Amino acid sequence: MKKNDPTMSKEKALENRIIPYKMLLEGVSTTHALVEGILPEHGIPSLKIGLENLISLLKDLIQKAKEGLPVIGHHFSFPTEYLYCFDCVPVCIEATSYLMAALLPNGSEPYYDLITSYGHPFHTCTSQKGTMGMTMDGLFKFDAIITPTAPCDNTFASYPFFKFHENVPLILPDLPYLKAEKSIPYYAEQLRLGLEKLGKIIGQEPDYNKLKKAIEIQNKVHEYQMELFELKKVIPCPVENMLNPMAAAAAIFMAGRPEILTFYEKMLEVAKYRYNNKIYHGNEEKIRSIWPYMIIFFDLALCEWLNREMGMSILFDIFNYNFSDPININSDLDKLFHGMARHGLEAPMVKQSAEFYYPFIEDCVHLARDFSVDCFIFTSHVGCKQFGSVAQLLREALKEEVGIPLLLIDVDVGDRRFASEKVIREKIKLFIQTLL
Ligand code: SF4
Structure with missing residues (x-):
């Protein structure tokens, strides 16, 4: 699979630069057909609406790859919408590994194994290992990759693989650890230089009007997200748990595109209807x-x-409670990039990992009170060493400040061989018994 077949048509060869997206399209389409064919009409709206929009997005990106647009890899903490200042096919390294883990029978496991047998440490983050393995297998052919120097050592230690093993140009905007006002202009400059450098590599000038249009969409999304967030304070929660992974997928895959607006508009409709009629997704x-x-x-x-089965709502996960202010697109480029920098520093995982954990713990205590929460469930992901250090402190803070417990589950969120579905469900079941 490493080399292109010389008899393959040019279009096919171009399309085959993103084979995992073709695999994902199959997986998403099959799941969507099952959802449509088996579930009742009001089954799991977030899944149905999310999959429909993912199908539209993947088809479009595969078509763009076929037309020869450059394939740009990026870390999820480099927001996808920023890449729409170019005509390109954005591929989020982490989201691809995990959407594959969610939808394909063996997930990304063959690719974790491939990169592990190459010598990459087994205990690093599977969000990167999946796409690294796929690239090593010749399934992705990136023209360039851009990632901030955040949020974790895994990112920092894994991305050079693309440069040194795969010869993919790697651009690294330096994201400061210091949470101070002076970090904003510094990171803004890093983002601008990063996009300019990327433009030189792919032979395009950044089009800042197109960038503003993509950000404008995200500003609208922010309004919808805030409305949904408020609605989750209501008892019973008017959205289903599945909204969390689908909103995370939307935030990364669909950012800056019309599909994300459709997704949120429809989900808000569902949430408002359930709120008005006090409907819970379950008994x-x-x-x-x-x-x-x-x-x-x-x-x-x-x-x-x-x-x-359990009557347990997941109000949100890390991708669904971090919001930063909308970015001002009606000013000069300096202000635009300042807004983009602020937004980047507030990204999920960046916000928490690039500082000590006191603000994270404070946020959790406030969220627990504001949303009438009964418990926290902390998935301690094997790759994520820095997050693994905070669970006990958070547990103590929640107990002392709010009087609620925290369940800690050691897991690899993208690889069932670390802790299986069965093990995880058993732990949660036992924990629930202590709550009721
Ligand atoms: S899950 Fe943890 S280890 Fe993986 S990319 Fe996020 S911060 Fe890094």
Whole structure:
């Protein structure tokens, strides 16, 4: 699979620079057909609406790859919409690994194994290992990759693989650790230089009007997200648990595109209807939980099981409670980039990892109070060493300040071989018994 077949048509060869997106399109389409064919009309709206929009997006990106647009890899903390100042096919390294983990029978496991057998440490983050393995297998052919120097050592230690093993140009805007006002102009300059450098590599000038249009869409999305966030304060929660992974996928794959607006408009409609009619997605909401870190990507059915069998709401995970202010697009370029820098510094995981954990703990305590939460479930992801250090401190803070418990689950959120669905569900079941 490493080399292109010389008889392959040029278009096919171009399209085959993003084979995992073709695999994802198959997986998303099959899941969508099942959702449409098996579930009742009002089954799992977030899944149905999310998959529909993912299909539209993947088809478009595959077509663009076929037309020869450059394929640009990026870390999720380099927001996808920033790449729309170019005509390109953005590929989020982390989101690809985990959407694959969610939708394909063996997920990204063959690719984790490939990169591990090459010598990459097994305990690093699977969000990167999946796409690294796919690239090593010749399934991705990137023209360039851009990632900030954040949020973690895994990112920093894994991305050079693309440069040194795969000869992909790697651009590294330097993201400061210091949470201070002077960090904003510094990171703004880094972002601008990064985009200019990227433009030189792919032979395009950044088009800042197109960038503003993509950001304008995200500003609108921010309004919708805030409305949905407020609605989650209501008992029972008017959105299903599945909204969390689908909103995370939307935030990364669909950012800056019309699909994300459709997704949020429809979800808000559902949430408002349920709010007005006090409808819960399941029989009865018995427990309200926050997952301050990630949910389990290889077992999305867990979301449904918790709603329907356990009466447990997941109000949000880390991708669904970090919001930064809209970016001002009606000013000069300096202000635009300042807004983009601020937004980047507030990104999920960057915000928490690039500083000591006191603000994270404070945020969790406030969220627990504001959203009438009964418990926290902390997935301690094996790759994420820095987050692993905070669980006990958070547990103590929640106990002392709010009087609620925290369940800690050691897991790899993208690889079921570390802790299986069965093990995870058993732990949650036992924990629930202590709450009711
Ligand atoms: S999950 Fe943790 S280790 Fe993986 S990219 Fe995010 S911060 Fe890094």
